[in-house]
Structures are given as structure tokens and as C-alpha cells.
Amino acid sequence: MKNSSVFWLTSAVAAMATSPLAAQEAMGIDEKVNQVFAELTGPFVSLIFAPFPGTSFPWIVMWLVIAASIFTLYFGFVQFRFFKHAIQLVKGDYSDPNDAGEVSHFQALATALSGTVGLGNIAGVAVAVGIGGPGATFWMILAGLLGMASKFTECTLGVKYRNEYEDGTVSGGPMYYISKGFDELGLPGGKILAVVFSVFCILGALGGGNMFQANQAHAQISGILGDYPGWITGIIFAGVVFAVIVGGIKSIANVTEKVVPIMGILYVGAALIILIVNYDQIGWAFGQIFAGAFTGLGVAGGMVGALIQGFKRAAFSNEAGVGSAAIAHSAVKTKEPITEGFVSLLEPLIDTVVICTMTALVIVISQQLLIDPATGNYLLNDTGSAIATVDGNSGVALTSAAFASGISWFPYVLAIAVVLFAFSTMISWSYYGLKAWTYLFGESKTSELVFKVIFCVFVVIGAAASLGPVIDFSDAAIFAMAVVNIFCLYFLMKLVKRELASYAGRLASGEIKKFTH
């Protein structure tokens, strides 16, 4: 019944869009949505991205990188010391066979990754490299490596302080560890901070986890089918998302879950093929990345411009310090919460250090970014805000063009990948947002339904608005989560250190042993 009504709705919309008058009117709707949206979100975006006085450096970017550096030092480079152990945990070497059938470390990691691997890796990197030049890649990798420690901290807490209900279901995430952790330490304000986090988490879910995805999915589809109003894509996407999260149509989610990892492998595989074919340019590309990282190679803002873009995109892509992963990881079955922390530190590595770097290398090697042969610096576009590209592409279109230069038919695969990645990220974020929503308004069916409907409405708005305001709001909402989360992690990190010392001691003494499978 629900399926058929979605079908009729989309058919009617498609029919309407075919008449020129309707199309003109539709464009009008897009513009209106865009204008209202930009006006509403402007002040919030300005506050989050406010630069340090006298500089152009947004304080929020520094906030994330400083936190990741502090966690890295505080836990003694945990991301490198326990890297091998993290792999062993994912392989199941330390999993009790009696717990078979529960959520495994691999499953929790894969679920969290499906929420992060997506458009950030494809479109986000193109935005970063398009504005900040190849040098942004260097800062992105650095932020990815440091971010592993942030992820470790938040995911350990996510499991340690989750709620386990009588019926066997679990709810976890920053809102739970902030309120419970602060109580445990006898600190005031835990509940208020948890509420503030939840509000930002809902905005983040609607922004980066929803509108940005819908927006870029539409850009990709219209790039292939020809230009048409965004709200049509929005309504179709909203219909499918509605069918899954409200209608409980598991088959759609099941198909996506299986196809998304295959798409991820295909994407990395295609990038590798392009790199192998152009192996003689890999050295040059890394040269551009290093040179650009410290000189900027003529990009807007120079070295700082490259750094800001790299850090921003890394944070947006792997979400380390944001707190979203703590929600996804909290369902794992383990007696040792810290083991999930170890597993989660692989996430920024896979997401940012491997996949984002692949995208960046393909863009650089494909020479989509125009270079001034006289100076060796990158040429800027007419507005001077980004590097000029071969066809004036930016975002996902730039990545698409870069891959097409190596494998001509790949944009079609990429289009499918983008749509599926966007969809799986939306499903993941609908859950994160829902958990924050139910934390605020209680776990009732009505309250859940209200959030889910709002979520679907934002899919349409996201697809209809233009990239600028959407990307600004998406970044701002997600970074706002990090403001509260990281502030609280500074207080709670000693609880993680206690866990780490105890676990490391027992692991070294042989008390924690591998299970023979």
C-alpha cells in the first residue's frame, strides 16, 4: 500500500516536471527553498565557523585538531600501539564463542563505517582539493591519523555508559556517557550538556547526515540525466527513506547493506587501477601534496587555506570527535568496553587515510586542476575562491570527471555508488538523530514517528537547495556536536585511561587471552 502510494506520487511529480511551465515553476520552488534556508541557517553557520580574531582560521577546526592531538598524547599514541590488537579484535580472535550471534566487533565497525564512508570521501575530498589544492590531502591524512585517538576515546565511553534495557535492546552515545560519566565524577551539568549535544545531533542528522547527501545525490543524477528540479529527487529519496525507517521495509536496507560494501571495494579498486596505470605520476602527485601542504601552491589562503580545507574535510568525513560513531559502536557485545574503542580507531584510517587519499590522488593525477605552466602554481577560477578545473567542475562532478579520465564508463558506476552511499548514510544518520531525539522526548512510538517524518521532509529540502548553503549548514551542525562532545571528553578521558591501564595490564599478563576457534 505504502509502496504503491510512493509510486503514484513519484509518477505524478515526474509527469508534472515534463511540462515547461511546471519546470519553470519547479525551479522557482528550488530557489525559494534555497533562499529561505540560507537566511535561516546563516547566523548559526557564522558562529560555528567564526575565525580567530585577526585571522581567517575557523576556531572550530583548531578545536578538533587540538583535541585529537591531546587524546593522541594523553593515551600515548594508542592508535599505533594498539593497531595490531584492533585488527585481531575485528578478526574475532578475542571473541568468546559463547557470544556467537551477538553483534560482533566487525559488524559494529562496518555499521559505523557505512555511516561515514560516503559522499565525504567522494564529493567532500573534491571540495577540499578543489579549494585547498593537493596540499589539503596532507592535512587531511594528518587529521585522520590524529582523529583515530578521538574516535577511540568516544567509542570506549559509548559502550561503557550505554543503556541496556530489559527487553535486550541498547541505546548509547555521547548523550548517555555525558550524563552518566559526569554523575560518576561528581561533576555538575552533565544532563544539560547531554541535552545540548542531542539538539546538535538532531541538526547534524538533518544536515550532514541527510541534506548534504540528498543534495549531492541529486547533483550526480542530474549530471547524467540532465538538469531537472532537485525537489523531484528529494521526493523520490524521501519516499524510499520513509519506506525503510517508517514502513520498516527491511528488504531495501538489506540490499543496500550488501551493495554498499561492494561499491566501496569497487571504488577503491577503480582508484587503484587509475593509480597503477599512471604509476609514473604517483611520485609527482605526492610531490604536489607535500609542496601544496606547506606553500599552498597558489590556492586561496595559501598554506593556511590548504590546512583548513584538509582538516575540515577530514573531520566531516570521518566524524572523529563528533560523537556519532559512539552511537553506532555502542551495540557491540563485549565485556570490555575498551575493545570497541580499539576497533573504532580503524575507522578514520579506512575512511580518511585510505579512501579519501585515493580520491585526492586520482583528482591530482588526472590533472583536472589547472596549473599555470609559468609558475607551477594552480590557477584560480573567476571568483578566486577555488582552483579552476578543466570543465569548471566542483564537488562530486570533479571526482567523476577525474575517474572518467582513467575509466570512461566509471561515472555511471560512481553515480550508482553516490546514490547508494548517500542512502546508507541517511539510514545511519536517521538512527543517530533518532537516538538523540528519543533521549530528549522519550522512547515512544509517536515520538519516533515525528522525528522520522521530519527527517524525510529534510531530504526534500536538501535535494532542492543549492550546494553552498547546504554544505555550510551540514558542516556547522556536525561541528556543533563536536563542540559539546569534545568539551565533555576532556573531563571523561580519565575514565578511559583507567580502562586502558587495566586492559593493557591484563593483556600483557596473559589474563586476556585469544580464543581458539
Add this chain to the structure above:
Amino acid sequence: MTAKIVVGLDGTETGERALAFAKDLASKMEACELIAIYVIEWSPFTFQTAEENAQRHKRREEEIALATTRIVDPAVAALKAAGFKASGIVRHGDVAETLNQLTVENGGSQIIVGRASSDGFAKRVFGSSTQNLVMHASVPVTVVG
């Protein structure tokens, strides 16, 4: 010394035939204990949504309860009623691997299973659980047709 025979149940008629064969075999032996095992096919390397993960513990308990009451408990009760010493186990995992592992853990001397109950493309490519068990088991395996 009591010999322990493991019977792999699958909730179908082939499992029943394996059970009947095991009973027949046990009745000819002096001291014999039968262990009925049902493995719920599961892999730790699948992809799930966050919502499914959150509900996984609950689902697992439901799956175990269902397999115990519908398949294993009736089989054990029937064996006991027929005068055999019998016990039952329900576990998640790869069917062949888990059946073998539980047999070794419980000191079983042989495994009796039914022939693969279905046919399909996947089974042609990857082999059935029965084939995998026969190839990798640590103890003798009897496949009942």
C-alpha cells in the same frame, strides 16, 4: 567408557532421519550418550544497520528460545523417553565449523548428520554445510541419506 554421539539437527526431515539413525546405532552400543545440536547459521562478518545492531541481543535470545523449544527440546525429550541418555545444545555460527567445535569440546566420538536438504547455486559453488563438515571434521562423520 560412555561413547558420545553428536547428532546435527536442522529442523527438517533429513535431521529427523539422522536422529533415527543415531538412535538405532546407540541402541546397539553398551553405554552411549546422544548430544543433539542445532546450529543457527550466523556469521560475525555480515553487514547490519545500526537499528538491527541495537536489537541484536533481543533477536538472538528469541532465535535461541525458538530453536530450543521447537527443535532441540522435543528431540531430547523423545530420546530420553526412548531410554537414552541425551542432552541438547543450540549455538550460533557456521554450521560445519560449530558442529565440529562443539563435538570436540564435549568429547563426542562421531557426528551424524542428514544429507544436504536443499540444492541451489550457492551450494554448488561453496558446497553445503554437510560437505564442509565431512571435509573438515575432527571426528568420523556419518551422513544419512
